[in-house]
């Protein structure tokens with residue numbers, strides 16, 4: 001059963017068409033990469049797929065057929081929380097929170113959990129080589145370290161779908177591999193991964209590669 005079914009979503013900004021009707025479905029274990037030139041619409045597409053940005057037209061179905069775009073704000077934010085973990089292109093860490101507090105922050109909105117978010121956050125940060133940086137603030141971290149914190153935050157609540165917008169951008173090869181391997185390993189556990197990248201080698205690791213053609217993303221295979 002599809003975790004997510006994107007059907008003909010489109011978006012314009014200020015009268016300019018950015019994304020023409022794009023469709024794809026995501027099942028557990030799927031790994032889908034999106035590549036296109038800078039400024040052509042990857043982040044826009046991922047924001048719509050993750051229900052952070054409303055398409056102008058088209059449908060997004062979740063849970064085997066629920067029309068996500070017809071939900072009210074409260075139901076939508078609950079759904080978003082349960083379904084998605086986001087790694088934003090600009091990381092969007094909270095400057096006043098330490099690394100580990102940034103990672104545990106989503107737990108504050110999540111209701112009762114069956115695990116200790118602080119322990120899980122520590123595990124993830126250690127896995128990403130940040131054991132010496134748990135209590136640093138974002139301003140005290142390198143760009144690559146911040147990105148690893150952002151990936152840990154996205155995985156904290158064990159989302160069904162991770163959406164990662166250029167997750168290895170600004171990372172050296174070793175850190176990029178650490179982050180990419182963690183995301184792929186997470187998807188292999190029966191979750192799904194959608195990511196945008198300009199890195200050909202990283203794009204080649206996806207099971208499905210979506211490329212832009214006439215403003216729509218289509219499967220390259």
Ligand SMILES: Nc1ncnc2c1ncn2[C@@H]1O[C@H](COP(=O)(O)OP(=O)(O)OP(=O)(O)O)[C@@H](O)[C@H]1O
Nearest residue numbers: 013014018036037038039040041042043044045089
């Ligand atoms: N909120 C907005 N208002 C107006 N225009 C926007 C908005 N968000 C994005 N755009 C425009 O939509 C286009 C696609 O932007 P987007 O960020 O999706 O591209 P991208 O493929 O992710 O680029 P990059 O590879 O550089 O990250 C750009 O021309 C951008 O200026």
Ligand SMILES: [Mg+2]
Nearest residue numbers: 042043089165
């Ligand atoms: Mg982008």
